[in-house]
Amino acid sequence: MLEGRLLLINPWQTYEKKLESEYQSYIPYGLACIAAIGESESFITRIVDCLEDETTTEIGDKVRYGKTPAEVEKIIKEFKPDIVGISATFSMFEKDATEVANMVKKIDSSIIVILGGVTATLPEIYISLLHNNDVYDIMSRGEGEYTFIDLLRNYNKKEKKIDNLSSIKGIAYKENGDIIVTDDRPFIEDLDTLPFPALHLLNLDKVFNNNYYSRWRNNPSNKRTIPIFTSRGCPFNCCFCSVHSQVGYRHRTYSIEYVISLMKKCIFDYGINHFHFEDDNLTLDIERAKRLFKEIAKLNITWDTPNGVRADRIDDEMVQLMIESGLTSLSIAAESGNEQVRMKIIHKNLKTESIINAVRICDKYDLPCIVFFVLGFPGETMENIEDTVRFAKEITNKYNTINMIFIANPLPGTELSKISAENGYFEKEMTNSDFFVAIRANQSSMIKTPEFDKKKIFLLLKQELDSPEYSVHNIAQPMFWANTLIANQRAKRVFPRMSNKKVNWEWIGE
Numbered sequence: 001m002l003e004g005r006l007l008l009i010n011p012w013q014t015y016e017k018k019l020e021s022e023y024q025s026y027i028p029y030g031l032a033c034i035a036a037i038g039e040s041e042s043f044i045t046r047i048v049d050c051l052e053d054e055t056t057t058e059i060g061d062k063v064r065y066g067k068t069p070a071e072v073e074k075i076i077k078e079f080k081p082d083i084v085g086i087s088a089t090f091s092m093f094e095k096d097a098t099e100v101a102n103m104v105k106k107i108d109s110s111i112i113v114i115l116g117g118v119t120a121t122l123p124e125i126y127i128s129l130l131h132n133n134d135v136y137d138i139m140s141r142g143e144g145e146y147t148f149i150d151l152l153r154n155y156n157k158k159e160k161k162i163d164n165l166s167s168i169k170g171i172a173y174k175e176n177g178d179i180i181v182t183d184d185r186p187f188i189e190d191l192d193t194l195p196f197p198a199l200h201l202l203n204l205d206k207v208f209n210n211n212y213y214s215r216w217r218n219n220p221s222n223k224r225t226i227p228i229f230t231s232r233g234c235p236f237n238c239c240f241c242s243v244h245s246q247v248g249y250r251h252r253t254y255s256i257e258y259v260i261s262l263m264k265k266c267i268f269d270y271g272i273n274h275f276h277f278e279d280d281n282l283t284l285d286i287e288r289a290k291r292l293f294k295e296i297a298k299l300n301i302t303w304d305t306p307n308g309v310r311a312d313r314i315d316d317e318m319v320q321l322m323i324e325s326g327l328t329s330l331s332i333a334a335e336s337g338n339e340q341v342r343m344k345i346i347h348k349n350l351k352t353e354s355i356i357n358a359v360r361i362c363d364k365y366d367l368p369c370i371v372f373f374v375l376g377f378p379g380e381t382m383e384n385i386e387d388t389v390r391f392a393k394e395i396t397n398k399y400n401t402i403n404m405i406f407i408a409n410p411l412p413g414t415e416l417s418k419i420s421a422e423n424g425y426f427e428k429e430m431t432n433s434d435f436f437v438a439i440r441a442n443q444s445s446m447i448k449t450p451e452f453d454k455k456k457i458f459l460l461l462k463q464e465l466d467s468p469e470y471s472v473h474n475i476a477q478p479m480f481w482a483n484t485l486i487a488n489q490r491a492k493r494v495f496p497r498m499s500n501k502k503v504n505w506e507w508i509g510e
Contacts, residue, residue: 004155005045006038007081011088011096012050012066016433018508020063025051025212027204029227029278030117030144031087032197037145040195041152043083047201048075054210064096065212069103076107082157083112085140085148088119091412092436094129101135110160114151116140120172121245122413123181130174138162139172142246143232145194147171147185187248191232192258196265199226204270215497217306223274226266230259230292234280236310237347238335239415240374240408243280251284260295267299274328275303283313290321297325308333308372311358312350319361329368329402329494332358336373337391338384345379347415356395363399368490371401375441376408378419381451382460389464396470396480400487402494405461405478407454409438410447420447440476444509455507462505475503 010028028049038045050066057064076084084104088097101113113136120126120139129136140147147170154163165173170185188194207213208224217225231254232247254262266272282305283289296303308331322330334355335348342348355371362369373392375385392403410417410426412435420426425447428434438446441461445454465472465480471488472480481487491498 004043004082004152004157005080006035006043006083006085006152007076007079008035008038008045008047008085009072009087009100010047010049010051011086011093011100012064012068012072013093014059014062014064014096017061017063019433019437022216022436023065023212024215024217025065025207025210026214027202027207027226028087029197029229030089031085032199032202033194034085034116034144034148035198035201036195037148038152039198041149043152045198045201046079046081047198048072049202049207051212052203052206052210054212069099072100073103073107076104080108081111082160083114083152083155085114085116088115088117090117090436091119091125092432094119094125094432098129098133098135101133105135112137112155112160112162114138114140116144118242118246118413123172124412126172127179130172130179137173138165141170141172142185142248143170143188146188187233187250187252189252191252191254196262199266199270217276223302224270224272225274225276226270226272227276227278228259228262228266229278230254230282231279231284235284236281236349237415239346239377239419240411242411242414245413247280251281253285253288256288256292256295259292260299263296263299263301267301273301275301276306277303278307279305280307281310281313283309283318286313286315286318289313290318293318293321293325297321300326302326302328304329305331307331308370310350310354312354314354314358314361316361316364319365319367323365323367327367329370330362331370331372333372336375336380336384337388338380341377341380341384341388345377346374352391356399359395359399359401362401366490368494369399369401370494371395371403373403373405374408375405375457376447376452376454377416378423378425378447378449379451380449382456385452385457385460389460392480393464393470396482396487400482400484400490402479402481402487402491405441405480406439407441407457408447409435411435423449425449441478442475442505442507442509455509458507458509466505472503473498475505 008031035045053067086097115136121141126139150168156163169183172181233251311332336342339352359369395401410420427445437443441458470480471483
């Protein structure tokens with residue numbers, strides 16, 4: 001068997017100092033999935049997770065988190081990889097990924113460098129990267145596991161190249177100055193064919209002891225927490241969501257047996273006792289979800305849903321089973337308090353009565369319920385936005401919800417971005433940093449329509465929430481709940497490290 005050497009790198013991350021408070025490290029789950037493919041194809045495989053280190057390095061008006069370039073360079077030279085895969089999950093950190101790629105090529109130009117993640121999937125990003133850089137050999141578009149199987153099996157160690165690139169689906173590369181984009185790779189139908197993520201290649205003890213690890217998520221105290229997926233794909237079409245480029249519209253599930261086996265491995269091999277279910281639609285198949293929760297109840301762990309679930313896939317029995325299986329909080333993606341905005345503009349296809357029913361059930365069983373709202377869509381009016389704020393206040397007053405308010409982010413590849421560009425709603429040419437701060441309520445506008453701008457939204461939130469009636473935290477992305485004993489107790493259960501300090505309502509945009 002071929003004994004190639006595969007090095008997978010989760011790059012350091014560089015922030016503007018004004019954004020450094022946003023930083024949190026995470027487990028590079030996607031790289032662990034690709035690493036499992038590497039091992040299954042008999043490649044000597046290693047993961048370099050730069051973010052496992054707490055190191056910070058100041059660079060002018062920026063700060064870098066994670067391993068230093070010197071440390072990464074040393075690892076590359078010692079490991080002598082044939083292929084390096086670099087993850088670029090967020091467009092803001094594309095420059096960090098490219099810096100790592102430059103380093104690899106300077107060490108040995110024959111090393112094949114492959115970029116993966118959303119940055120390598122969206123043509124508006126990867127085309128320019130290939131045109132402007134000679135350090136990337138291949139872009140791995142979309143789901144990467146089967147693509148990497150083909151890439152590794154076609155690796156020609158003698159000539160240090162990958163053969164038959166034009167026949168490998170799901171990639172892009174440059175040849176004789178031209179960008180070649182192969183056929184899209186079909187999404188994986190039988191997810192159970194995938195090996196478990198190679199978590200043994202991560203230093204999980206170091207990750208969990210990192211003070212930056214997952215620090216802004218709803219992490220219970222004294223828990224070893226890890227992300228997990230039971231499905232991929234979303235059949236809905238919310239205008240601001242970018243997941244379809246990575247996982248498609250078709251909802252595909254791992255078998256319950258697969259999920260439970262993976263969870264048991266995490267529990268017994270790595271001491272995991274809390275799981276973040278990262279599915280976009282954990283409860284889409286209601287009966288499957290109920291069967292899953294009955295099995296999870298046997299594991300004696302806790303879990304939550306940081307990405308949110310659909311309110312119309314929640315019923316009384318479901319919530320009881322969730323709680324019995326260890327659910328600590330349930331996040332619901334409501335998006336808007338105005339049903340017409342939700343239906344006609346966001347394309348959420350979710351009725352207001354479903355949201356109310358879901359939060360009512362959670363309140364009935366004393367389950368902390370986090371509700372997500374998004375403001376500032378083209379076509380939305382200030383009156384519509386006021387409806388959402390009013391609705392959010394109503395449900396926390398009546399059902400003790402914890403509400404989180406974000407501003408619509410026109411991410412590349414989304415309908416929201418296309419509409420904003422076609423109508424001239426962008427305030428300026430967007431940078432990667434702009435996309436990162438777009439969801440903040442108190443910073444410069446990214447999009448502006450004849451009906452609203454972000455400054456107006458900020459002033460509305462300040463007027464409505466700067467009141468002793470509500471506990472408000474993080475004005476950048478406001479999180480608030482009714483200032484009552486029950487609501488405050490539930491919030492403390494979800495966010496035990498949360499400060500009681502009153503937020504300072506300041507507009508820091510231009």
